[in-house]
Amino acid sequence: MRVLGIDPGLTRCGVGVVEGMPGRPGKLIGYTVVRSDPDEDISQRLLHLDRTLATLVEQYQPESVAVERVFSQHNARTVMGTAQASGVAILAGARAGLPVQTYTPSEVKAAVTGSGTADKAQVTAMVTRLLKLSAPPKPADAADAIAIAICHIWRGGTRSLLQAAAVAAAARRSSR
């Protein structure tokens, strides 16, 4: 399963692509940070993000997209821009015909560190370890996006296995 994870943001939007299966070490395929200038017009910033994400989806051909959910408790000054960027990020997956899942920051942290309240350094350290990287991803903003992709593989994967098991069980029952 190849997943493109997105940590939405207007000034910096992290993108990480991971291939893997639940319970096995994943493989980092690529990552980047999409940037835009805070002094630029909001419409041009969103357009740049939209175009770059479309190019990355085309380039990496993921099977699904995972986006971190934005909460209003976040930094109030930037939260609206982050939410607008998350709308564009979710749309990028949907427009490519891919399933899109969203995860809360604590779901992502818990998936990679075991704790929903882990800090940024811990997330980066675990991403580096889980994917057997020789060094932490740089820029650090990308680590969160990679963690989101890992979270989706583990959780989404588990979900897929459970669904498959339920379907198999139903088939067994009906064939008796």
Added chain:
Amino acid sequence: MRVLGIDPGLTRCGVGVVEGMPGRPGKLIGYTVVRSDPDEDISQRLLHLDRTLATLVEQYQPESVAVERVFSQHNARTVMGTAQASGVAILAGARAGLPVQTYTPSEVKAAVTGSGTADKAQVTAMVTRLLKLSAPPKPADAADAIAIAICHIWRGGTRSLLQAAAVAAAARRSSR
């Protein structure tokens, strides 16, 4: 000047198209409300909004797009969805190569009623009067979008006139 105004929302997104010039009565070209089901997946809802807005821009051929700005003080339960919808709305204009302006709710209210704290009924009444409509727009959600378009014509128009005047003044100075 033909303007497509958007009052962003996920469940109901108002769209109003007005043609006019500052200080003259405008003409209502069309309006609609784009709806999506709150039970549906967020990615499908944003995709539906994106596609419908692209169709409306294509259909009405506006010269610019005006979008109401979203604030975090709004209803906290729905504000993130509204912000995501506003990102998609701004993007719809940018992707069509159109200039996009955003206006605060009080700028819009002040432009049509003279008061930044006017209520919804007052805005609807003034939109009906300013555009010489025989009845208030239905559904009422569209009235705000029409008001945003009127606001842009009046304010954006004034801005264009000021810019043109400044350019003309500079030309006169340099030709002396």
